[in-house]
Each structure stands twice: as structure tokens, then as C-alpha cells.
Amino acid sequence: MRVSLPLIAALGILLSSCGSQPKQPSTEAPKSPAETAPPVDAARHFPSENLVDTKVVPKALLDKPFMPGGTVGHYKKGKTEYDMFAGKMGSPLESAIVLSDWTRALTDPKFIASFGGYFGKDAGRPVFVFTKGPWIAGVAGLPEKDADAQARVLAARLN
DSSP: OOOOHHHHHHHHHHHHHSSSOOOOOOSSOOOOHHHHSOOOOOGGGSOOTTEEEEEEESSOGGGOTTSOOEEEEEEEETTEEEEEEEEEOSSHHHHHHHHHHHHHHSEEEEEETTTTEEEEEETTEEEEEEEETTEEEEEESSOHHHHHHHHHHHHHHOO
């Protein structure tokens, strides 16, 4: 079967003239729900032992542009100081995507299979980061074994 070129051209013109006017491209980048909603104050989820203070950060937890806003808790035990952080994303998928961003940000990221998180260094500081449902959370400033123990306490409190 042979279709004539003028018939195909006419059909193409007809189809392209149907529908609404094309939208003008937006000059703003689309924002994810995590960028538009105010951050959740997660202080109630942080363990109180050795807690010095908490603060809500409007965006970019730990100064990472891929991180949402959230809460940072500062801890001090003797001479050891460390931070716990938690930010709530719109879905577990979004928190998993942010976790993959962390693997690129950390130096020598090590997958912790028993936890489903990563341990590595960020600007020379040890960081353990994990997800729990829509939460992206972690511990910064402790060696792996101690960070793992503290992260388990935090993860148990995130709901």
C-alpha cells in the first residue's frame, strides 16, 4: 500500500493545529515539595541524652544543596562533640534519591548493609547517613561504630 506525500503532509498540518496554545517555558525551575514546604522540626525525635541544643535549618542541612531543610541536634559527651540531623522528604523515594547524592558527596563512602546507610567523610568529618521512610537522617562527627549506635537510636525514634 502506498500513501501519497501530500496526504501525509496534510494530516501532519491538521494534527499540529489541534489542541491548545503551547505553554511558554517557565523561567523558574520547578520546586519539589520538600523545597516549598517549611521544614519539619524533628527535635522531638532526637535522643535527649547529651543533647546541648537543636535548631531548625530552612534548607540545605549540613550545607549540602541537595539536602532539605530539617533539624540539627548538637551533642556533647565529655570532649566529644557530634551532630544528629533529620530532614523529612515528600516520600521514601525522594529520601532514597538524596541518599544517593550523599554517596557522591562523601569521601570513600562505605555501604553499611545491616543499616542500609553509608559511612564516609565529608570535608574530613565522619558522617553516617541513612533513610527511614521519608526521612533522611544521620550522625556527623563520630567514628563509624559510635555513629552506627547513635543512628540506630535516632532511627528508632523517627516515625
